[in-house]
Amino acid sequence: MILIADSGSSKTDWRVIHSNGKITQFRTVGFNPYYQKEEEMLADLQVADLLELRGKIQEVYFYGAGCTSEKNQETVRRLFNSIFEEARVHVDHDLMAAARATCGHQPGIACILGTGSNSGDYDGENIINSRPSPGYLLGDEGGGAYIGKHFLQDFIYDDMPSHIRKMALQELELSILTIQENVYKKPFPNRYMAGFSKFVATYKSDPYCYSLIYNAFKDFFIRHVTRYENYQNKTVNFVGSIAFYNSDILRKVGLDMNADIQIILETPIAGLTLYHQQKI
Incomplete structure (x- = not known):
């Protein structure tokens, strides 16, 4: 077995x-x-x-x-x-x-967009090149924690539309003290921050929420995908819940960045x- x-x-x-x-x-x-x-x-x-x-x-x-x-x-x-x-x-x-699940034995760029993020250039057998993956404090562009972190920053600084802030207060019972306690005192702050990406995705038809996701994905492409040699001529594949449930926005970013997105899986x-x- x-x-x-x-x-x-x-x-x-x-x-x-x-x-x-x-x-x-x-x-x-x-x-x-x-x-x-x-x-x-x-x-x-x-x-x-x-x-x-x-x-x-x-x-x-x-x-x-x-x-x-x-x-x-x-x-x-x-x-x-x-x-x-x-x-x-x-x-x-x-x-x-991610590479074996999406590419099998074919070459391509394999990416992860879940709680965190990562990427690698795969030759069909091995990862031949990859970008740094410094975690949720210094990286994880495009991942759930990254989206959630920017959402929480906007909430704290009151930089989000009033109707989104009102819904966040009603549905999430947010306060600055609660956010700080969960981020700085409790375990797994990355999971906590990633949880807010679900709220953002629920209201992604709203321009503010759409922009949060779009810009997070664009940051991922800039820091990761576009750094691989001849990325425009390679298939780009994704695994992860953030990629899967926001695949419409992800494919739009890929189109705007001249990338050939093929497979998007929720899990590998x-x-x-x-x-x-x-x-x-």
Whole structure:
């Protein structure tokens, strides 16, 4: 049996390929070794869906946010081997998941627009070039936390239209003190900020909300996609809820930036399952 995981900062999608070809699935919280301690991640892995697979899994393919460095990859391998002692554990970053899910064995530019963001130039087998991904404080252009951060800044400075501010007060019960407490004192401020991207997307027919999303995506293209050599002649593919549920705006930005956007997936897990099925 093969266990496949695609993990972002907010959630993890799991697929199990059984020896008879049957596929089962479940979802848990997200993992990120940049922001979590090893014991915290281990505690989050103690769920029934995983524990009942002990002794049955031969291989684990884990793709995760924060798994770019060898140090973090080794941490994740150690965690999984503590549960699946006999399994071969393969750990790669979420960008490889995006590339394999959308491009398969064909070259293209693979992008992530979820809670955070990332991108890479894929040659059909490997990521041959990528842009820095410094996280939600210094980067993550186009991601949910980036959109939410700009929305919260506009709320704090009263730089949004009055009708949007009124709806935010009614629906979100926002206050400056509440925002500061969640951003500076509570864990996972990136998840908190990303939550407001849902409100923005709900009202994206409003010029203000549309502009927030459009400009965030444009920032992503400027910082990422346009920096790859001959990007105009390569397919550009996306995974992530922010890309998927705002695909109309994303495709408009791509058109304006002379980029050939092809596949946009909410999550890469189905594409990853197909990719690994083909390798059996």
